Amino acid sequence: xxxxxxxxxxxxxxxxxxxxxxxxxxxxxxxxxxxxxxxxxxxxxxxxxxxxxxxxxxxxxxxxxxxxxxxxxxxxxxxxxxxxxxxxxxxxxxxxxxxxxxxxxxxxxxxxxxxxxxxxxxxxxxxxxxxxxxxxxxxxxxxxxxxxxxxxxxxxxxxxxxxxxxxxxxxxxxxxxxxxxxxxxxxxxxxxxxxxxxxxxxxxxxxxxxxxxxxxxxxxxxxxxxxxxxxxxxxxxxxxxxxxxxxxxxxxxxxxxxxxxxxxxxxxxxxxxxxxxxxxxxxxxxxxxxxxxxxxxxxxxxxxxxxxxxxxxxxxxxxxxxxxxxxxxxxxxxxxxxxxxxxxxxxxxxxxxxxxxxxxxxxxxxxxxxxxxxxxxxxxxxxxxxxxxxxxxxxxxxxxxxxxxxxxxxxxxxxxxxxxxxxxxxxxxxxxxxxxxxxxxxxxxxxxxxxxxxxxxxxxxxxxxxxxxxxxxxxxxxxxxxxxxxxxxxxxxxxxxxxxxxxxxxxxxxxxxxxxxxxxxxxxxxxxxxxxxxxxxxxxxxxxxxxxxxxxxxxxxxxxxxxxxxxxxxxxxxxxxxxxxxxxxxxxxxxxxxxxxxxxxxxxxxxx
Ligand code: AGP
Numbered sequence: 001x002x003x004x005x006x007x008x009x010x011x012x013x014x015x016x017x018x019x020x021x022x023x024x025x026x027x028x029x030x031x032x033x034x035x036x037x038x039x040x041x042x043x044x045x046x047x048x049x050x051x052x053x054x055x056x057x058x059x060x061x062x063x064x065x066x067x068x069x070x071x072x073x074x075x076x077x078x079x080x081x082x083x084x085x086x087x088x089x090x091x092x093x094x095x096x097x098x099x100x101x102x103x104x105x106x107x108x109x110x111x112x113x114x115x116x117x118x119x120x121x122x123x124x125x126x127x128x129x130x131x132x133x134x135x136x137x138x139x140x141x142x143x144x145x146x147x148x149x150x151x152x153x154x155x156x157x158x159x160x161x162x163x164x165x166x167x168x169x170x171x172x173x174x175x176x177x178x179x180x181x182x183x184x185x186x187x188x189x190x191x192x193x194x195x196x197x198x199x200x201x202x203x204x205x206x207x208x209x210x211x212x213x214x215x216x217x218x219x220x221x222x223x224x225x226x227x228x229x230x231x232x233x234x235x236x237x238x239x240x241x242x243x244x245x246x247x248x249x250x251x252x253x254x255x256x257x258x259x260x261x262x263x264x265x266x267x268x269x270x271x272x273x274x275x276x277x278x279x280x281x282x283x284x285x286x287x288x289x290x291x292x293x294x295x296x297x298x299x300x301x302x303x304x305x306x307x308x309x310x311x312x313x314x315x316x317x318x319x320x321x322x323x324x325x326x327x328x329x330x331x332x333x334x335x336x337x338x339x340x341x342x343x344x345x346x347x348x349x350x351x352x353x354x355x356x357x358x359x360x361x362x363x364x365x366x367x368x369x370x371x372x373x374x375x376x377x378x379x380x381x382x383x384x385x386x387x388x389x390x391x392x393x394x395x396x397x398x399x400x401x402x403x404x405x406x407x408x409x410x411x412x413x414x415x416x417x418x419x420x421x422x423x424x425x426x427x428x429x430x431x432x433x434x435x436x437x438x439x440x441x442x443x444x445x446x447x448x449x450x451x452x453x454x455x456x457x458x459x460x461x462x463x464x465x466x467x468x469x470x471x472x473x474x475x476x477x478x479x480x481x482x483x484x485x486x487x488x489x490x491x492x493x494x495x496x497x498x499x500x501x502x503x504x505x506x507x508x509x510x511x512x513x514x515x516x517x518x519x520x521x522x523x524x525x526x527x528x529x530x531x532x533x534x535x536x537x538x539x540x541x542x543x544x545x546x547x548x549x550x551x552x553x554x555x556x557x558x559x560x561x562x563x564x565x566x567x568x569x570x571x572x573x574x575x576x577x578x579x580x581x582x583x584x585x586x587x588x589x590x591x592x593x594x595x596x597x598x599x600x601x602x603x604x605x606x607x608x
Contacts, residue, residue: 005024013034030074042163203236252489309408345370369383373387409574514536
């Protein structure tokens with residue numbers, strides 16, 4: 001996820017673009033850049049780091065020109081540095097582009113261009129687009145962009161300018177969002193409304209597969225195959241603050257609702273329709289996966305909860321003993337980590353001090369280190385031998401949601417990749433998982449439609465001081481994450497445990513009305529978990545179950561049921577966590593808490 005901003009009109013473009021990018025920084029902040037047309041040539045300024053660095057540079061050396069584009073980056077291809085920052089140009093400086101999203105076939109495109117003699121100055125997929133458009137250019141930017149995007153695959157938004165056409169910006173939306181802002185004698189383009197709200201409230205939303213052509217006096221939209229689109233203008237009534245959260249009251253809710261897109265991005269270009277897998281930065285030596293005899297997973301908090309899912313998935317699919325350990329324990333435990341093992345360090349930020357220390361220890365003991373992280377160029381990614389980026393985009397709310405869900409998807413991809421090398425996954429299981437994974441974003445969307453039901457159930461939790469989350473196997477792993485979400489934002493004491501453990505002590509705390517959340521998706525242990533429900537029901541508990549939509553049994557046992565679509569049991573955590581995120585959110589809202597910045601907590605714990 002990155003932020004894009006464009007301006008064409010009578011005013012100086014750069015300050016307007018910088019102001020817009022500031023309001024898009026929530027979409028990415030590892031580098032930023034601006035390109036401006038001064039009527040004769042295109043000039044680019046860019047800088048690694050937060051937007052403030054670029055703004056300071058431009059304050060000293062202003063860019064003059066009234067047509068420009070800008071970008072704030074959340075890296076996906078290429079480390080966050082000056083070179084990889086957008087905008088990118090072709091070598092002659094004829095075409096300049098910014099882009100948000102992923103060009104899935106950029107390696108093939110780049111090889112083709114390189115074979116024709118092209119030189120690249122960055123590691124990005126974006127630069128390839130600048131080359132392609134320049135290659136296709138015959139005097140009309142719109143047509144050049146049309147031909148270039150005809151060769152590109154992926155989910156992205158692209159904005160381009162040509163040196164030979166001052167006062168014209170052309171853009172394409174392929175899934176990633178784009179809006180046009182209509183001013184008086186001036187036009188704006190942005191990834192999101194907040195960037196332009198200070199200038200105009202008249203907005204046109206660009207739809208998927210559409211091209212945009214703007215000049216100071218007009219805009220038009222057409223389809224990729226050249227058919228004109230008649231699109232009505234919208235008047236935006238949100239406040240600037242509301243707009244930054246996409247109209248959602250909190251970033252956490254926005255991020256929960258971004259999960260279908262985040263899952264799509266995690267899978268994008270990695271799992272083809274035919275089932276082939278490409279994990280570009282995972283490059284095990286020959287035979288490594290085949291001979292692997294131990295996997296260590298280390299992380300903290302939510303990331304470790306994703307690791308608990310990974311442990312079950314790896315052991316089941318790969319038959320490799322796997323341990324999921326708290327990083328802060330592992331680093332002092334003198335663990336039996338040996339060469340030939342794989343250590344997967346999971347971290348949204350890639351900067352958690354304990355996770356870095358445990359990962360370093362594993363590496364020192366000869367384990368191969370794989371980083372499963374959301375932040376490109378983070379310390380963890382730099383120290384790892386292999387990297388699998390989750391591509392969740394920036395997560396602002398302290399309570400992690402979309403990062404967790406994309407970590408899970410990353411683990412399934414890894415398990416499939418290693419399983420294929422070991423030849424241990426039956427073809428039918430492999431097929432079933434591939435199909436289910438490809439369909440998972442849509443199913444996450446279906447779970448999100450139950451939001452109002454979840455909100456109604458949340459009202460039943462509000463006055464309670466203690467909540468319990470139970471499940472077995474993978475359901476227990478999900479229960480742990482559901483419980484953490486509940487405690488960190490609702491401040492209700494919450495405990496998760498395997499359903500079979502209740503009767504060994506905790507049952508003493510279950511009294512009339514105590515809420516017990518039961519996750520119930522695993523066929524082999526279904527009846528056993530139902531027995532645990534009966535134990536708590538006998539003590540008067542209020543039982544809320546998370547179960548498949550076609551489970552006809554559960555309504556006989558639970559007071560309330562949160563339904564999820566059917567998927568292979570191994571994948572159920574990806575769906576089962578979503579109602580639990582919503583539940584925690586609505587309970588915390590009803591209790592009047594600060595959702596995005598809960599007390600005593602920080603987004604990234606960079607001290608021990
Ligand atoms: C979860 O909601 C928390 N924000 C916290 O548990 C977090 O997952 C943990 O601090 C690890 O952070 P990381 O993924 O950035 O390493």
